[in-house]
Amino acid sequence: GAVVSQHPSRVICKSGTSVKIECRSLDFQATTMFWYRQFPKQSLMLMATSNEGSKATYEQGVEKDKFLINHASLTLSTLTVTSAHPEDSSFYICSATKETFYGYTFGSGTRLTVV
């Protein structure tokens, strides 16, 4: 149990366009979903925390207008990278949990390349 599906797994887009990444909990209802960004050989950096039906909470330094998060249901959260630029190229990973403090399940990640 506890499967999180994330797609697309990789996407290449042109500079200035927007990209949407989906994160779905397949067999459980996720009270909270998290979005992370990971650079090569570096750890996961939390971008934002989203709870169903409420606005996402962004970490300091993360532009909320650039990284739009929507958590429309208990099984779906989306991250939209708006007006993407090459510096937004990265590995984006979501995670979901119904247990608040541990037992997080991660998606398989999305590699975004902006050209």
Added chain:
Amino acid sequence: QKEVEQDPGPLSVPEGAIVSLNCTYSNSAFQYFMWYRQYSRKGPELLMYTYSSGNKEDGRFTAQVDKSSKYISLFIRDSQPSDSATYLCAMSVKNQGGKLIFGQGTELSVKP
């Protein structure tokens, strides 16, 4: 100073060796301690979690927490080439909405 420090490695061991991976932390409020394994270009996979000082075993894996020293470890016995991955420690505090703080990750390579 980072809240969670982890030696990035890389660490290379022969098959069958015992591997010790470690993290130190500075925030005494951390209550939950987790170890994740991440294969290249994939999302992290939860290996073990614990919330008390002491040892917790699961097959070839043992997680150890020493809250007095703010130090956690993951031991892998009889390491296999399939254990080659990056291992990330992570910690959380109950009243921070479940936010995980990750270590940098240790890259492990187990040679046949």
